[in-house]
Amino acid sequence: MQLIELEIPEGSFTEGFKVRLHIPVEGDRAAVSEIGMLPPKPELRAFYQLWYHQYEALVQDRLGIARNIAHGGDVATCEHLFQTWRNTVKQWLQSPELYKIALELTRSLAKAPLMTQLNIKLPIPSSIDDDWSLLWKLPWHTWELLGPYAHIEPILTPAIALPIPTAQRRPNTGRVLAITGGNLTDGKRRVDDNSIIAHRESIDLQDSINELKTLESIKLLCLEHPTEDTFIDALNHPQGWDILFFTGHSGMDENGGWFEINPTTKIRAEKFQLTLRNACQNGLKLVIFSSCDGVKLAQELSCFNVPTLVAMREIIPNTVAQQFIKGLIQTFTISTAPSNLATAVRSARATLEGCSGYPGSTNLPMIFQRSPQVLPTWEDLCQVHSLGQSLGVWRSLPILLTISLLVSGLVIGLQLLGWLQAPELSAYNRLMLHRPIEAPDARLLIVGADEGDLQTYGDPIPDGILAEILTILNQHHPKAIGLDLYRNIPLPPGRAEFLQELNTNPNTIAACLTSAQNVDDSIAPPESNRTDPFSGFIDFYNDDDITPSDPTLRRYLLSKNDNPTEDKISHCTTNHSFAILLIDKYLTQKVRQTQEPRNRKNSTYYWNFNGILAPHLNQNSGGYAQLDSRGYQVLINYRNTENPRIISRQINFRDVLNQSFKAEWVTDRVIIIGNVAASKNDEHHTPYGNISGPVIHAHVVSQFISAVEDQRPLISWWPKWIEYIWLFSWTSVTSITVFLLRNPVYRSMATVLIVISIWGISQTLLSWLGLWIPPISIILATFITGFSVSCFIYWRIVK
Known part of the structure; x- marks a missing residue:
C-alpha cells in the first residue's frame, strides 16, 4: 500500500494555504515532492456558516431541541446553501496554483488506485472558530480528481504525527465493545456476554446488530446505557477490545468533549483517558462514534493513543446515524468486494445521499488517524485467519456436509437419468485432445x-x-x-x-x-x-x-x-x-x-x-x-x-x-x-x-x-462408488472453502480455482494413467455447492 501525504502546514483563508505533496518511493519510481498553494478564499467561511445554520435548524427542529435561532430550517434553502459551499470548495481545489500537485497525485492514483491511501495532514485547531477548524470540516471527498477512484477516501491526520502504541496480539477472534446512550427500539434491555451493541433512543439498528451477531470471527459485547463504573470496567477488560463503538449523544464545550452514556450520565473524555490508553495498549485499533461534533472529540481522543477513529463532523440526526452505521457494517464486514476502512466509509457515505431531508449529511463522516499508516480491513481488526474461522466451520460443519451430501445426491440422480451423459462425452473429447x-x-x-x-x-x-x-x-x-x-x-x-x-x-x-x-x-x-x-x-x-x-x-x-x-x-x-x-x-x-x-x-x-x-x-x-x-x-x-x-x-x-x-x-x-x-x-x-x-x-x-x-495404459474408470466418494469430497471441499471466505468475490474466485483444479486433475489422470474421471458432474456439483453455501451464509445474515 502506497501512503500519499498531502500536508497543509500554514496559511489562512485570507492569505492562502501552503500545500506540500509527498509520494514515497515505489518500485523503480523515485519519491515525489511538490509544493503548491491554495489561493485566498475568505468567502468559504461565510458559505459554510450559512449552510450550517440552516442544517442545524433542520436537525434541532426534528429532534425537538430548544434553540436560539430566529427562523426554522428549510430543506430547499439548506440544499442550495450546501451546494454553493461544496461547489466553491471544489473550484478552490482546482485552482491553477495547485495544478502540479494535482497532476502528480492523479498520476500516482491512476497507477495503482487499489493500493493507494491519501492522508491529509492538518494542524490541530486552537479553537472551534479558526481557519484550521474549517479545513477539518471541508468536503475533501468531493475533490474532482478523486472522483474516478471509488477506493480513495481522504483521511485526516494531525500535521505533527503522533506515535502509534504497540498493541498486544490476541487469539484469532476480534472483540467488539458497543456502547449505547439510549434504549433499544424494541424496548428490551439486553446485556449478553456473547452479543453487544448500543443504540441511541429512536435509532433502529437491530438489523445491523443481527448482522454482527452472525459473524463467527468476533466476540460482540453490548452495553445499553451503562453506568460510569460499568463502562470503565468493560473498557478495562483484561482480554481487551479491537473495536469500540459508541452511539448516543456527545458534544464539546469549554471543558472538552463529553459522552452521554445513559440518559442521566455524561462522562468526559479526560476522565477515562488512562483506561483508553490501556485499552489501546491492549489491542484497541478502531473507535467509531456515531454521535455529534466528532472532529474535536477525535482530536482529543487521539491524544489518548487511539490509532484510528471514524466520527461525524457536525451534529447528526437519528436517521442519518442509522443509515450510515447500517451501510458501514454491511460494507465493512460483509463486503461484496475487498475493502479496507476507507472504502467502507466511502461506500457508507454514498448511502447518505438518500437522506434528502438533511442536505450536507454526506459530508458528516470522516476518518481520523493519529499517524499515517495503512488502514485496516475487517480481517485485520478482528485478526481473522484460517484458525479463527475454522472455529466457525466446526460449528457449521454438519450443515455444510449436509449441503454437500444433498448436492452430491442431486448430481448423481442427474447422472443416472442420463442428463449429464452428453456434456460428459463432449468433455471426454476435450480431455483426449489435450493429451501429450x-x-x-x-x-x-x-x-x-x-x-x-x-x-x-x-x-x-x-x-x-x-x-x-x-x-x-x-x-x-x-x-x-x-x-x-x-x-x-x-x-x-x-x-x-x-x-x-x-x-x-x-x-x-x-x-x-x-x-x-x-x-x-x-x-x-x-x-x-x-x-x-x-x-x-x-x-x-x-x-x-x-x-x-x-x-x-x-x-x-x-x-x-x-x-x-x-x-x-x-x-x-x-x-x-x-x-x-x-x-x-x-x-x-x-x-x-x-x-x-x-x-x-x-x-x-x-x-x-x-x-x-x-x-x-x-x-x-x-x-x-x-x-x-x-x-x-x-x-x-x-x-x-x-x-x-x-x-x-x-x-x-x-x-x-x-x-x-x-x-x-x-x-x-x-x-x-x-x-x-x-x-x-x-x-x-x-x-x-x-x-x-x-x-x-x-x-x-x-x-x-x-x-x-x-x-x-489402457483407458479405465473408477467403480461408481469411488466416483461418488470423489464427488462428495469435492463438494465438501467447496462448501468449507466458500464458508471460510466471507467475501463473495473471493468465494467466486475460489470456486473457479476449484473447477480449474478438477479439470486439471481429470486431464492429468487421463493423460498419464489412462483414468477417465468424468469432470462435468463434479464441476456442476461444485457450482451448485458454492451457490448453496452462499445462500446459507446470506440466510444466516438475514435471520
Whole structure:
C-alpha cells in the first residue's frame, strides 16, 4: 500500500494555504515532492456558516431541541446553501496554483488506485472558530480528481504525527465493545456476554446488530446505557477490545468533549483517558462514534493513543446515524468486494445521499488517524485467519456436509437419468485432445488404397491385385496381415490366387460385417478351408444411438456374445473383432499370451493380454449412463500423434506392387490393408476428427500392443462408488472453502480455482494413467455447492 501525504502546514483563508505533496518511493519510481498553494478564499467561511445554520435548524427542529435561532430550517434553502459551499470548495481545489500537485497525485492514483491511501495532514485547531477548524470540516471527498477512484477516501491526520502504541496480539477472534446512550427500539434491555451493541433512543439498528451477531470471527459485547463504573470496567477488560463503538449523544464545550452514556450520565473524555490508553495498549485499533461534533472529540481522543477513529463532523440526526452505521457494517464486514476502512466509509457515505431531508449529511463522516499508516480491513481488526474461522466451520460443519451430501445426491440422480451423459462425452473429447503428443507406432504398417490406386487398378480392387500384394508382403515375414476389404463375392480376375494366399498364410485375417442393426445387411467373409479364426468383424459403434447428434466413435467391440437376433443368423458368424485377431497373431508370435474371457455372461470377465486386463464398458461406466453394453466393449485409446490420421507409416498399393518400400517396414510388423480414398466414404468421426476405418483399427491394435510392450495404459474408470466418494469430497471441499471466505468475490474466485483444479486433475489422470474421471458432474456439483453455501451464509445474515 502506497501512503500519499498531502500536508497543509500554514496559511489562512485570507492569505492562502501552503500545500506540500509527498509520494514515497515505489518500485523503480523515485519519491515525489511538490509544493503548491491554495489561493485566498475568505468567502468559504461565510458559505459554510450559512449552510450550517440552516442544517442545524433542520436537525434541532426534528429532534425537538430548544434553540436560539430566529427562523426554522428549510430543506430547499439548506440544499442550495450546501451546494454553493461544496461547489466553491471544489473550484478552490482546482485552482491553477495547485495544478502540479494535482497532476502528480492523479498520476500516482491512476497507477495503482487499489493500493493507494491519501492522508491529509492538518494542524490541530486552537479553537472551534479558526481557519484550521474549517479545513477539518471541508468536503475533501468531493475533490474532482478523486472522483474516478471509488477506493480513495481522504483521511485526516494531525500535521505533527503522533506515535502509534504497540498493541498486544490476541487469539484469532476480534472483540467488539458497543456502547449505547439510549434504549433499544424494541424496548428490551439486553446485556449478553456473547452479543453487544448500543443504540441511541429512536435509532433502529437491530438489523445491523443481527448482522454482527452472525459473524463467527468476533466476540460482540453490548452495553445499553451503562453506568460510569460499568463502562470503565468493560473498557478495562483484561482480554481487551479491537473495536469500540459508541452511539448516543456527545458534544464539546469549554471543558472538552463529553459522552452521554445513559440518559442521566455524561462522562468526559479526560476522565477515562488512562483506561483508553490501556485499552489501546491492549489491542484497541478502531473507535467509531456515531454521535455529534466528532472532529474535536477525535482530536482529543487521539491524544489518548487511539490509532484510528471514524466520527461525524457536525451534529447528526437519528436517521442519518442509522443509515450510515447500517451501510458501514454491511460494507465493512460483509463486503461484496475487498475493502479496507476507507472504502467502507466511502461506500457508507454514498448511502447518505438518500437522506434528502438533511442536505450536507454526506459530508458528516470522516476518518481520523493519529499517524499515517495503512488502514485496516475487517480481517485485520478482528485478526481473522484460517484458525479463527475454522472455529466457525466446526460449528457449521454438519450443515455444510449436509449441503454437500444433498448436492452430491442431486448430481448423481442427474447422472443416472442420463442428463449429464452428453456434456460428459463432449468433455471426454476435450480431455483426449489435450493429451501429450506421441510418436507413431513403428510396429504397424498401413497399406492404403488411395484415389490413384482406384484409378490404376479399378474400383473395387480385383482379387488378383490383392493376391499379388499379399504375396509380396508375406515374402518379408510380417507378424500379421489384416485385410480390411470385403471379399464375400469374387472380384475377378485372380480369385483363385487370392484364396490360395488366404488359405496358406495363417497370419492373414479377413474382414466381415455383422451389421447388428439389420442382419440382411451383414457381409460374410471370403470362403476358406482354414480351421483357425481367419476373419473378424469390422463393425464400428458410435455414440449417436445413445446421445443424439453425437456420431463420435469412442469405443470398440473386441468380441461379442452369441447373436441376440432370434429369427435370422448373420452372414458374419465370428464372435471376434478384426483387431483382436491381429493383436492375438502379433502377441502369440512374440511368445506372449492372449486369453479370451471364459464366461461371456459374467459381467466381470476380462480379455487378458499377457497379464494386462482390458477394462470393458458397462452401462454406467465413466460418463456413460445409458450404454448398450452387450459384448466386450472398450474405449479406444487413440494414439495422439501430430496427425492422428497417421498413426504409423503408410504406403499405397502402387508402392507395394512396385516394391517401392523397405523390407524392415514389413518384417515383424502388423500390416493393415484397406481403403483410405475419400471417395470410399469410410471415414468416421472421432475426438480427433474424421479418420478412415483402417487407421481406426490400427489405433485399436496399437493400444493393446503398446499396453503389453510399452506399459502404455489402457483407458479405465473408477467403480461408481469411488466416483461418488470423489464427488462428495469435492463438494465438501467447496462448501468449507466458500464458508471460510466471507467475501463473495473471493468465494467466486475460489470456486473457479476449484473447477480449474478438477479439470486439471481429470486431464492429468487421463493423460498419464489412462483414468477417465468424468469432470462435468463434479464441476456442476461444485457450482451448485458454492451457490448453496452462499445462500446459507446470506440466510444466516438475514435471520
